[in-house]
Amino acid sequence: MRAGRPADCLESAHMVTPSIADIFRARLLQKPYLSPTPLASYPLLDRSTGMSVLVKHENLQPTGAFKVRGGITLLGGMDPRERARGVVGYSTGNHAQSLAYAAARFGAPCTIVMPQDSNPVKTAAVRRLGADLVEFGATFDEARVHAEELAVARGMRLVSAGDEPDLIAGVATAYLEIFEQEPELDVVVVPVGGGSGAAAACLVASVVRPECRVVAVQSRRSPAAHDSWHAGRCLRRPNETGAEGLATGSGFELPQSLMRKYLADFVLVDDEEIRAAQWALIRDARTVAEAAGAAPLAALPALRESVGGGRVAVVVSGGNVSEAELRACVRASVSEGGAVA
Template sequence: MVGAAVWVKHENLMPTGAFKVRGGINLTSRLDPETRRRGVITASTGNHGQSVAYGAHLFGIPATVCVPEHANPVKVEAMRDLGAEVICVGRAFDEARAHCEALAAERGLRYVHAGNEPDLIAGVATCTLEILEDQPEIDVILVAVGGGSGASAACIVAGVVRPSLEVIGVQSARSPAAHDSWRAGEMVERPNTTTAEGVATGTAFELPQRIMRELLTDFVLVEDRDLLTATRLMIEKTRTLVEPAGAAPLAAALDPAVAPRLRGRRVALVCSGANISPAQLAEALATPAPES
């Protein structure tokens, strides 16, 4: 269907069902004893919050996660199961983040930003390292982008290990803040209406943007309907659960504007997560299958 040799990096099989756990473990492992005693707090649409909650659970650190009121219930339950205090606040991620930042100052907690954290990016970078260890001749990696930790991490690894490697970021056209900021060369805010919460943010993050502006090969947008089509296809073909954000790289690879540059090449798709809600799963499976 893609016309390329395609490898899928199954980050949906990570302990939290998403790649971000790599960053959460790395960051929490490096906190000093006093910070661990006081605890950490973060804002998330789900997978980042799970990563911080998982790392905090491993190292006995109190964790608080602020999520939007309509956050994916699968992800919210998982965070609570890991022992995190989950606070549902605001209609969208940016409102939850603003509340989180205020609460961090009020309680004296270590605020873990969803993107502007070198230790998060360093942890996530191990995903691309593993891709290149298994398939050192990969030509292109496609990575879903919300805040950009995954794509910026891939860029750093590519620059050191395989400079010819192309890294392409993929974001929903209904939440294009990171994409538009990268294109504009400055931080911009945009409407945030995608139903794929793994790529949902209304504003870009400074550190990932700085890295991506220097090293990212290209950045593309896909429609939410194409995310659902790709979700169904990945579930059927890989026999694993995939959330819409995790299917974003495949949606881009199937896009007529992107597919020609991939033909005949070696392509890695980072399947970033499996934390799909029952409602999302039903919608994806009801979506017409793509033509072969």
């Protein structure tokens, strides 16, 4: 952290805003490893939401989440000597899988710190990919501090979960695909934990489709990114959501700076609304989404008036659902009706 910056701003030592050229370079780095994901419409989903909805299926990535785009870009673009030292990451799961997947592809040592009692689907995947998994602390923020210590002790490159230009450039390729698949899109709704996805969406939309509004969504039980954006500075907030992909307790300066410049709106949803949206995606789009991946759909009722008759894309950022989460979602659908609207 740079001297003189507020303690609530989580920041890496390499704060450079990525450009559209960086995003195209990221696409070239990804090409041997990743394929475009579908942007699909579902009549039943349109009917249940009362909107024209397109679903971006990042749940179909090799790791089950959009973060893999960033991992491939970062590891693929590293100096070989730095890559040989290895990387240390901290995550609630999808960022962890991204780094582990990319490290395996490029032959780099990889250590991942995840909170204890993390999603078992994600921890098992990290281990299968060959990373050294360290489970530490009860929250994302406690895992982050331990990762910082391990990176120093092991002489490895710490990879921030938010303040990494290469990660933002990497995940931005998803939004290039979205606008290629639907050039006349009016709104994109993006889930936010650290904010790399929303920042990436903002960067791409500002260049290729400035008329498109980018809207971010986070859980009301972990509102650090939301509150940081509204306040215009990084803040710390309680981190209590069950949606691990949205569970951060502090804002990250790089994505926040991009969101402050370009983001149209930032809304909060309840965990119960997210659970209903998970069921709606299963019922109406035959899509299994983890909680963070369903959050954009959960935000649509709050956006209905501003969206009007426009075309809206919701980014299903991941599909790494634990058995317990899936069972809870189905039980809730029976007792609550599973409605999004």
